[in-house]
Amino acid sequence: MKRRVGILALALVAATAAPALRAQAAPPPMKAEKLADGVWAAQPEKGANVGWFLFGDGVIAVDSGGDAATGKQIVDLIAETTSGKPVRALVLTHIHTDHAGGARAFAAAGARIICQENVAAQVLALVGQAATDPLDPLAGKANLRPVVESLSERAILVDGVHNVQIYFLGAAHTRADLIVYLATDKILFSGDIALNGLLPFMQSPDVDPIGWERALTAMARVAPEKMVPGHGQIGPISGIADSLAYVRRVVEISRKVVDHGIRDELLDAEIRAPENRIENVPLSESHLANVKASVKTLRERAQKKTTSGAPAAPTPGRTPAPR
Secondary structure, three states: OOOOOOOOOHHHHOOOOOOOOOOOOOOOOOOEEEEEOOEEEEOOOOOOOEEEEEEOOEEEEEOOOOOHHHHHHHHHHHHHHOOOOOEEEEEOOOOOHHHHOOHHHHHHOOOEEEEEHHHHHHHHHHHHOOOOOOOOOOOOOOOOOOOEEEEOOEEEEEOOOOEEEEEOOOOOOOOOOOEEEEOOOOEEEEEOOOOEOOOOOOOOOOOOHHHHHHHHHHHHOOOOOEEEEOOEOOEOOHHHHHHHHHHHHHHHHHHHHHHOOOOHHHHHHHHHOHHHOOOOOOOOHHHHHHHHHHHHHHHHHHHHHHHHOOOOOOOOOOOOOOO
16 A cells, blocks of 8 residues: 555544634634635645535535634635635534534534534534633624534535535444535545545544445545545545555454454554554554554454344444445
8 A cells, every 4th residue: 555654633633622612813824725616625724624615606615624713714715715605504524623623613604514413412512502702703693593404324415516415424433424525526525534645543432443444445436536635635536545455454453353362462562563564554653553442442342242142233324335
């Protein structure tokens, strides 16, 4: 697997923390990258990659930056690139802070927030709580009631120009990952399921490594021409195959560890064994932590199966391949 290897931002490591509401100092300028007619993406200083596209009489955005100030900056950049069209909706690929931290700025702009149903309550709590800081985007808007819209498996939106497909392919990086595929433009917003030039972050408390492999397999059947990954270079689609190859090997190694009953104190040595090395992936702390987290999840699943005497509950949701 030929790939560049990096370490995700600190925000990813602390990804399960609730997004901070307090606005920060003005972030540095952000540049929009046009991917197709009416489709843009950008890399904020704080938070994951974001994107937006024209739809109907407004705009749909994907992810919101890492904090309120960044969210406001993205909203302003959207207005600049779309001649002031309103943001009608914000799709959150998942609720980690680096993706959802700016959601209140979008809610303040009147956008409805779209998420997977497993985290709808958390998203509502994020955008629905009263503003207590004068710098909060929702400060002074007591009469504004943010709207959260959740989906179970998929939603298809069509306006005569864009065919927007939003999918939940089952638990993967988290229990509520969404991807967005613009079928007409062949542009995929992959969230953190597929990254370009970075190791997938497999240490979320609700990670499902087997589901992640299944989701990437479904994504690999699509033929996007461009991809906006959660992290890494915008444009290349190589991260789908790279992420799949890496996750698949991590699952293979983890299954072997669980099946052979290897104890925790021997895990490091087992992961470092020559037969468990992954080509072009150094034995970094991030990689070791990914394998250990995967082992923990598979052990818990095996224990649940043993205790119940029945197969563990399947991952929620079907795995329809984007069309």
